[in-house]
Amino acid sequence: xxxxxxxxxxxxxxxxxxxxxxxxxxxxxxxxxxxxxxxxxxxxxxxxxxxxxxxxxxxxxxxxxxxxxxxxxxxxxxxxxxxxxxxxxxxxxxxxxxxxxxxxxxxxxxxxxxxxxxxxxxxxxxxxxxxxxxxxxxxxxxxxxxxxxxxxxxxxxxxxxxxxxxxxxxxxxxxxxxxxxxxxxxxxxxxxxxxxxxxxxxxxxxxxxxxxxxxxxxxxxxxxxxxxxxxxxxxxxxxxxxxxxxxxxxxxxxxxxxxxxxxxxxxxxxxxxxxxxxxxxxxxxxxxxxxxxxxxxxxxxxxxxxxxxxxx
Amino acid sequence: xxxxxxxxxxxxxxxxxxxxxxxxxxxxxxxxxxxxxxxxxxxxxxxxxxxxxxxxxxxxxxxxxxxxxxxxxxxxxxxxxxxxxxxxxxxxxxxxxxxxxxxxxxxxxxxxxxxxxxxxxxxxxxxxxxxxxxxxxxxxxxxxxxxxxxxxxxxxxxxxxxxxxxxxxxxxxxxxxxxxxxxxxxxxxxxxxxxxxxxxxxxxxxxxxxxxxxxxxxxxxxxxxxxxxxxxxxxxxxxxxxxxxxxxxxxxxxxxxxxxxxxxxxxxxxxxxxxxxxxxxxxxxxxxxxxxxxxxxxxxxxxxxxxxxxxxxxxxxxxxxxxxxxxxxxxxxxxxxxxxxxxxxxxxxxxxxxxxxxxxxxxxxxxxxxxxxxxxxxxxxxxxxxxxxxxxxxxxxxxxxxxxxxxxxxxxxxxxxxxxxxxxxxxxxxxxxxx
Numbered sequence: 001x002x003x004x005x006x007x008x009x010x011x012x013x014x015x016x017x018x019x020x021x022x023x024x025x026x027x028x029x030x031x032x033x034x035x036x037x038x039x040x041x042x043x044x045x046x047x048x049x050x051x052x053x054x055x056x057x058x059x060x061x062x063x064x065x066x067x068x069x070x071x072x073x074x075x076x077x078x079x080x081x082x083x084x085x086x087x088x089x090x091x092x093x094x095x096x097x098x099x100x101x102x103x104x105x106x107x108x109x110x111x112x113x114x115x116x117x118x119x120x121x122x123x124x125x126x127x128x129x130x131x132x133x134x135x136x137x138x139x140x141x142x143x144x145x146x147x148x149x150x151x152x153x154x155x156x157x158x159x160x161x162x163x164x165x166x167x168x169x170x171x172x173x174x175x176x177x178x179x180x181x182x183x184x185x186x187x188x189x190x191x192x193x194x195x196x197x198x199x200x201x202x203x204x205x206x207x208x209x210x211x212x213x214x215x216x217x218x219x220x221x222x223x224x225x226x227x228x229x230x231x232x233x234x235x236x237x238x239x240x241x242x243x244x245x246x247x248x249x250x251x252x253x254x255x256x257x258x259x260x261x262x263x264x265x266x267x268x269x270x271x272x273x274x275x276x277x278x279x280x281x282x283x284x285x286x287x288x289x290x291x292x293x294x295x296x297x298x299x300x301x302x303x304x305x306x307x308x309x310x311x312x
Numbered sequence: 313x314x315x316x317x318x319x320x321x322x323x324x325x326x327x328x329x330x331x332x333x334x335x336x337x338x339x340x341x342x343x344x345x346x347x348x349x350x351x352x353x354x355x356x357x358x359x360x361x362x363x364x365x366x367x368x369x370x371x372x373x374x375x376x377x378x379x380x381x382x383x384x385x386x387x388x389x390x391x392x393x394x395x396x397x398x399x400x401x402x403x404x405x406x407x408x409x410x411x412x413x414x415x416x417x418x419x420x421x422x423x424x425x426x427x428x429x430x431x432x433x434x435x436x437x438x439x440x441x442x443x444x445x446x447x448x449x450x451x452x453x454x455x456x457x458x459x460x461x462x463x464x465x466x467x468x469x470x471x472x473x474x475x476x477x478x479x480x481x482x483x484x485x486x487x488x489x490x491x492x493x494x495x496x497x498x499x500x501x502x503x504x505x506x507x508x509x510x511x512x513x514x515x516x517x518x519x520x521x522x523x524x525x526x527x528x529x530x531x532x533x534x535x536x537x538x539x540x541x542x543x544x545x546x547x548x549x550x551x552x553x554x555x556x557x558x559x560x561x562x563x564x565x566x567x568x569x570x571x572x573x574x575x576x577x578x579x580x581x582x583x584x585x586x587x588x589x590x591x592x593x594x595x596x597x598x599x600x601x602x603x604x605x606x607x608x609x610x611x612x613x614x615x616x617x618x619x620x621x622x623x624x625x626x627x628x629x630x631x632x633x634x635x636x637x638x639x640x641x642x643x644x645x646x647x648x649x650x651x652x653x654x655x656x657x658x659x660x661x662x663x664x665x666x667x668x669x670x671x672x673x674x675x676x677x678x679x680x681x682x683x684x685x686x687x688x689x690x691x692x693x694x695x696x697x698x699x700x701x702x703x704x705x706x707x708x709x710x711x712x713x714x715x716x717x718x719x720x721x722x723x724x725x726x727x728x729x730x731x732x733x734x735x736x737x738x739x740x741x742x743x744x745x746x747x
Contacts, residue, residue, distance in 0.1 A: 064700075066399055066414060068421055145503070149562035171559035173722045257505060259713040260561055260722060274393060275708050276700045277413060 052290075059283035065273060070280075077284035087285070090263050093177055093252075094245045097264075100181035101241035107185070108192035109234070113222055116200040126197070133190035141254030144183045145170075173261040180252050180262055187251065188244075192237055199230035235304050242300065243293040265289055350380030351635035353642055356408040358391035358625065370650045374642060381638045406633040407642055409625035410442050410450045412707060416692035419449040424629040424636060426451065426643070429686075436647065436661050438623030440686040451647060452623025454658025456583035457671055457681065458513045458609065459619055461590050465603045466495045466578045475607040475617070475677065479546050482610035486555040489578045498550050499568050499577040502560035502716055505709030507568075510582050512706050514543050516620040518611050521685045523620075528687070528694040528746070531739035534731035541731065542611065544715060547581075548727050551719035560716055569593035573604065581609070585624065587670035588657035606670055608679045617679045621659060694745060702741035704734055 059077055061070040081087055111129055115122045132140070147153045148169035155166050169179045203225060211221050227234075249266040252258060258267035269289070273282030357363055363385050371383040386405060388394050396413045398404045399422050414422065425447040426432065432439045432448045442450035467473070470489040476482040486497035501507035516523040519539040527533050533540035550556060557563060557577075571577040573594025580586075584606055591601035608617035627646065629639045646652065653660040657670040667675065674681075687694065699706045711734070717723035718730045725733075 064415075066396065066418055066421075145562055145564075150559045152562070168559045168561070170561040171722065173717070176561070256503075256561055257709075257713075259502070259505075259710075260717055271710065272703075274396070274413075275705050275710060276703050278700065 055283045055286055058280055059287050061280045063279045064277040065279040066277070073280065077281045078288070080281060081284055081288055087268065090265050090268055091246070093262060093264050094248060096177040096181045097184060097248045098242065098245035100185045101188075101245050104185045104189050105192055105234070105237055105241060108189055108196055108237075111189075112193050112196035112200055113226055116197060116226075117218070126193075129193050130190035132187050133194075135187070137187070137250045138254055140183065140187055141251060144179075144251075145255055148179055170256060171260070176256065176260050176262050180255060183255070184248065184251050195233055195237060196230060199233040200226055203229045235300075238304070239297050239300055242296055246293055246296070247289060348380050349378050349635075349638045349641055351638045352382040352384060353406040353633070353635050353639050354384050354386055355642065356386050356388060356391075356395060356405040358388060358409060360387040360389055363387035366652075366655065370646065370652070373649075374645050377645070378638070378641060381635075381641070383642060402632040404630055404632075406630055406635055406639040408628060408630060409453070410628045415696050416442075416444045416687075419444045420447075422628075422631055423449040424631055424633070425449060426629070426640075433663075435663055437659075437663055437683065438626075438661060440684070441623050442626040442628070443686060444692060445689075450626025450628035451643065452626050452661045453646070454585070454653035454656050455621055455623050455661060456513070456585045456658055457606075457619045457621045457674060457679075458510075458517065458581075458583055459606050459674070460579050460581045460609065461572060461586050462579045462605050462607055463495070463572055463575050463577065463594075463603050464605045466493055466575050469493045470578075475673075476610045477612050477617075479542070479549065479610050482546070483549050483553050483555070486550060486578065487553060490555045493575075493578075495576055495578050496557050496571070497555040497578040499563065499571065499580050500551065500556050500560050500716060501563050501565055501568055501580065502713060503563040504565040505713065507565065507580065507582065508547075508709045508712040508716070509707055511543055511547055511712065513583060513622060514581075514609055514620055515539060516682045516684050517609055517618045518542050518613075521682055523684060524695050525687050525691060528691060528698060528742070531742060532735040533738060534734045544712070544731070545727070546610075547712065548715055548719045548730075551716050552727070554720075556716075556720070560720070570597045573597050573599045575599065575603065584668070584670045585656055585658050588655075605673050608674060608677065613680075617674075617677055618682050619674065619679050621681045621683055623661060624658065697745045698738065698741045701744055702737040704737060704741075 058070070060072055060074060062073045062076070063070040111125075115126055115129075119125070150168060150171075154169060158164075158166055167175050170176050207225055208221065211225060216224070247266050248264045249270075252262045252264055253267050253270070256262045258264065258271070265285070266289070269282050269285045272285060273279045355367075357367060359367065367385055371385070374383060375381060391409065392411050392413065395404060395408065396411045399411070399414070404422075410419070410423065419442060427448055428446055429439055429443050429448055430446075432451070436451050438452040438455055439448045441452065442448065464473075466489060467485070470485070470492045472485050472488060476485045489495060489497040515527070517539075519526050523539055527538075527540060530538060532538065534544065535541055536545075568577065568580065569590055570593050572580060572590055574597045587604060587606050590604045594604055595601050608619050611618065627643050629636060629643065633639050647661055653662075653665075654668060657668050659668060659671070660666075686692070695706075704711050714723060715730060718725045719727070
């Protein structure tokens with residue numbers, strides 16, 4: 001559910017002409033933006049598009065990840081994937097994370113709305129909610145391993161309120177995915193929260209003032225001002241939530257490495273590549289995942305087209 | 313105008329250099345003019361814990377003998393994963409440990425031959441393990457015997473002073489510990505995973521020196537009577553008997569050392585290399601190093617115990633090294649002059665060296681040490697290929713974690729169905745690989 005922020009090249013302001021200078025030559029004006037773009041474009045090509053192109057190429061080979069020779073096998077890897085239904089069974093695990101992501105969006109929207117009004121200690125609460133996102137994923141995984149162990153932090157907390165008969169949070173296969181999805185919500189809530197908060201604060205103050213004069217309640221302000229104003233961000237977050245749920249990796253990989261029924265499609269792909277030395281097949285799996293995510297995003301955009309906010 | 317173009321050129325150059333730097337190699341000239349060794353060699357190691365201490369001391373001693381050579385270490389935490397990927401470049405140090413993912417027929421692609429098997433086996437043990445076509449590509453840094461580490465105090469409390477001689481007696485003994493003491497009888501170390509793979513090192517204990525080629529000739533290694541069934545079956549029985557930790561999914565390796573050392577855990581199946589680490593942990597936690605012992609696995613052939621002895625990671629020289637002579641000198645020095653094997657509680661790779669203290673009980677029991685023989689020519693990669701094709705990671709932790717899950721009732725199936733599935737996958741893959 002991570003977001004990469006696109007690098008935006010700011011247009012350069014044309015130099016002011018003094019009375020004596022000659023008019024600037026056309027060419028220099030058209031070259032300058034490209035100069036600024038060389039570095040970001042270079043990085044984008046080298047670290048994003050080139051690896052993807054390589055991956056697509058590998059997916060048509062039987063490469064084991066080491067051999068100097070990469071033998072082409074045509075569509076064999078793709079045929080393998082679609083004749084092995086057990087490879088897709090792991091997508092059921094993604095449903096837990098999808099539900100988790102929806103809960104996460106609702107919570108983030110709720111907190112962002114509340115904290116955009118003048119609440120006491122609002123900056124403190126903003127920090128508390130955003131903080132987990134700043135933590136390193138590996139550290140979170142290890143902390144939560146202790147949190148979920150028998151007689152660990154969670155059991156101790158529940159013990160204080162009188163709940164003694166607690167399950168094995170990670171050891172019980174019917175609970176492990178809830179625990180992991182919960183960890184994921186805790187971690188990424190802050191990101192959605194900050195996105196929503198930023199969007200809400202971009203709504204001009206005078207709209208609220210007008211609403212106050214008309215005697216609008218907080219709920220009415222949310223329903224008729226805030227929500228329409230941040231619709232686009234909500235739509236974007238939904239797309240990210242779905243693609244994130246399909247490609248969950250970090251938290252289950254660190255905490256259970258996919259054992260005990262918590263395996264996700266990406267963990268399975270990594271295992272295929274590096275555990276069974278089938279880089280060709282794994283690349284094909286990655287390509288299939290990419291296509292699935294693209295298709296779902298396309299469908300989503302068809303049903304929720306991003307309209308321009310017509311608030312102002 | 314001209315200035316702008318210069319900037320453009322500079323930007324592109326800087327970018328190219330930044331990227332190019334990734335693949336530039338270190339090291340200067342090879343051998344010196346007067347026959348003395350010179351140059352800088354980079355040594356890749358998995359030992360992040362001793363790279364700045366023990367290894368640095370070795371480097372200083374070596375450099376005192378070979379003033380022209382500079383030894384630099386690069387410690388890698390995820391050694392196996394990182395180095396496997398780096399082998400795709402030409403920059404993987406001068407001396408390195410051969411990652412397990414390299415299959416035998418790929419050895420000549422990446423490493424310098426160190427000598428023939430016939431020649432080197434006079435001097436070193438375990439040379440077969442990374443050899444191909446009669447040439448040796450890597451020599452073990454130390455050897456390990458298989459068995460299980462025990463806290464004898466816990467076992468004595470349960471009334472057991474002798475190593476059990478049958479798998480049934482082993483499980484029974486663990487049950488006794490569970491009943492008579494507060495200790496967890498057996499600790500799987502499920503979360504870290506790799507301790508589960510240690511079980512595979514027992515191959516040969518039952519089937520003898522040809523264990524691997526016997527396995528690759530079978531369609532059903534997990535059928536009763538075969539070695540793989542005995543090894544994985546014992547793990548299954550131990551977990552199914554309920555004598556392991558309550559929640560295997562939250563275990564911790566570092567903590568397990570202290571647990572065993574302080575008598576909160578009774579036993580763990582590991583290599584003999586683990587003994588010094590457990591003893592240190594016991595002492596650090598206020599226990600006694602004398603409580604830690606190393607016992608042979610509970611399988612006997614004609615009244616004697618057996619233990620498979622194999623080499624740890626093998627030292628090899630990169631094919632792309634620019635200082636091969638200096639690299640070779642370091643390998644020879646490390647194996648013969650350094651005290652690495654002894655300090656690690658391992659068996660020295662040098663033929664005829666004395667046995668380490670950690671194996672004192674083995675000597676007293678007269679344990680028969682088994683060194684696996686190499687796979688027959690043309691079959692070197694079969695075992696690896698079949699297990700990859702079948703997606704049964706004999707040397708990984710994935711299927712054994714599933715086995716533990718089935719055994720503790722957290723996943724569907726039972727011993728029979730789980731092993732039947734393994735057998736059918738193995739047989740199908742074997743048909744593909746062997747033909």
